[in-house]
Amino acid sequence: MGETRHEKVLIIGSGPAGYTAAVYAARAMLEPVLIQGIQPGGQLTITTDVENWPGDTSILGPDLMAKMEAHAREVGTEIVSDIVTSVDLSARPFTAVTDGGATWKADALILATGAQAKWLGLPSEEKYKGFGVSACATCDGFFYRGQEVVVAGGGNTAVEEALFLTNFASKVTLIHRRDSLRAEKILQERLFRNPKVEILWDHTVDEVVGSEAPLGVEGVRARHVATGAVTAIPCKGFFVAIGHAPASELVADQLETHHGGYVVTAPDSAATSVPGVFAAGDLTDHVYRQAVTSAGMGCMAALEAERFLAENDEGKSVSEPLGWGAEVRAG
Template sequence: MSLSEPRHARLVIIGSGPAGYTAGIYAARAALAPVLVQGLQPGGQLTITTDVENWPGDTHVQGPDLMARMEAHARALGVDLVADVVVRVDLSRRPFAVELDSGGRLLADSLVIATGATARWLGLPEEDQLRGRGVSACATCDGFFFRGKEVVVVGGGNSAVEEALFLTNFAARVTLVHRRDSLRADKTNQARLFANPKIEVVWNAVVDRLEATADGLALAAVHLRDVRTGEVRRLAADGLFVAIGHDPATSLFRGQLEMDDAGYILTRPDSTATSVPGVFAAGDVRDKVFRQAVTSAGMGCMAALEAERFLAGHAETRDLGVAA
C-alpha cells in the first residue's frame, strides 16, 4: 500500500502486539476497514518470548509463532498492515492526523493505541543472549518453567516483592536482590516476603554480570556486587527475574491524553476510552497490573467494539478541541 498521499481511514490502530492485532481482527469483522501500523517490533514483546503455556487453546506455543498466527489472522480478514513507525500524532481534531517515519500520513476518524510497554532491563551484555533462556521480566509468564529451581529476583518495589512471592509457588528457593538496605514495597507485601521461608533477601547488592552454562544456552549463575565494599560473589541460579519496572510507549501522546505519573494512558472505568473522544487505548500501554497477552487481547477486542460504537454515533468529522 502506498502512503505517499494522505489517506483517510475510519480506524487506525497503532501497535501490533496481542492488543493491536485483536483490535484489527474485531474491527475488520465489523467492516471498519482498519489500518494497522506495526511499529518497530511487529508482534511486540511476545516475539522475544520463547515458551508460552498460558495462552488459551495452546498447551505450548512459541511466542514468535503465536504472533505470526495473529498477524496472519488479521491479514486474512483484510486488516491493512503497514510496516512503518508512527512518529507524530495530532489528536486535537478529527480526523486525527498520524504521521509515519516513511513520510506518509494517515487521517483517522478513530484511533486505537496499542503501543505497549517495555520492561526495564539491567543493561548487562549477557541479558540479550540469555533472555528467554533463564532471564525474564515476567514471573507470571515464565515462573512455571522453574519448578524446583533456584531463582533470583532483582528489585525493591511492590512488583519485585510480588514476583518473588509468586515464584515461591514453583521455585525451590528465591533470592531477592536489592541495591539498598530497605524495600520500597508496601508493608503488607514486605511482611509476607519476610515470613516466607523460601525467600532470602540480599541487601545492598547489584547484579554485576550473568554467567551462562558451558553451551551458552541457559543461565548458570548470577554474580552479585556489594555496593558498599565492591566485593563480588557468585550465586548459582537457574533463573533471573528483572522487576525494576516497565516504561509505557506513550511519548507520542504526552500533552494530548490524560496519563498517570508513570506515563500509562488513563481510560474510563470498564472501558478503553481515553480523555479524547474517538481515541481508545488497549494492552500494556494502559495496564500496569496484569500485563498478560490474554488481557491485552481482551482489551483489543473492547477497543475495537468501542470504536465501532463511537463511529456509528459520530459519522460527521468535527473539531474536538485540544486535549488536556
C-alpha cells in the same frame, strides 16, 4: 512529500492488543489499517515458550504473533510496516505521521503501542533473555518448579514477583541495591515471613552466567555497593523486576496518563480522555501485563470504536468519550 490517506480506523501497534483490535474492526467492516511499529509483534516476539495462551498447550511467542498477524490480514486488515513518529489528537480526523513520510487521517484511533520492561543493561542479561532471563514471573515462573531463582529489584513489582515465584521455586533470592525495600509494608511483611525467600541487601547484579550449549542461566554475580565484594549465587532463572515503561511518548502530552505514563482509560472501557481515541494492552495496563488481557482490551477498543463511528455517522453527540459518563455495551 509522502502520501496522505484517510481511514475509518487506524491502529498503532502490533502486539496482541493491536492484532485483536484489527480482527474485530475488520469483521465490523471498518477496513482498519494497522501500523506495526518498531517491533512487529511486540514483546512476545522475544519470548520463547508461551504456555498460558488459551487453546495452545505450548507455542513459541514469535509463532503466536505470526498467527495473529495472519488472522488480521485474512479478515481484511491492511498491515503497514512503518513507525509512527507523531500524532495530533487536537481535532478529528486524527493525524499520524510515519517515519516513511506518509500522513494518515483517522476518524477513530486505537493505540496499542505496549510497554517495555526496564532492564539492567548488562550484555550477559541480553544474551540469556528468553533462556533463563525474564521480566515476567507470571509468564515464566512455571518453568522453574523445584529450582532456585533470583529476582533483582526492591519495589512492589520485585516483591510481588518474588512471592509469586515461591509457588514454584525451591528458593528465591531477592537482590536489592539498598538496605531497605521500597515496596508497601504489607508486601514486605509477607516477603520476610516466607521461608523460601532470602534477601541480599546492598548488592547490584554485575553479570549473568550460564551455559552455552544449550544456552541457559546457571547463576548471577552480585557486587556489594560499598565494599565491591562479589557474591556468586547459583540459579536457573533470573528475573529483572525494576519496572516497566509504557510506550506513550506519542501521546503523553495529549492524553491523560498516570503511574508513570500509562494511558488512563475509563472504567470498564478502552476510551481515553479524547473522544474517538481508544487505548488497549500494556499501554494502559500497569497491573496484569498479560497477552490474554491485552487481547481482551483490543477487542473492547474495536467494539467501542465501532459504536463511536456509528453514532458519529448518525449525527449523534460524541462530545464525551464512551465510558466517561456513558454506558458502554459489548454487543
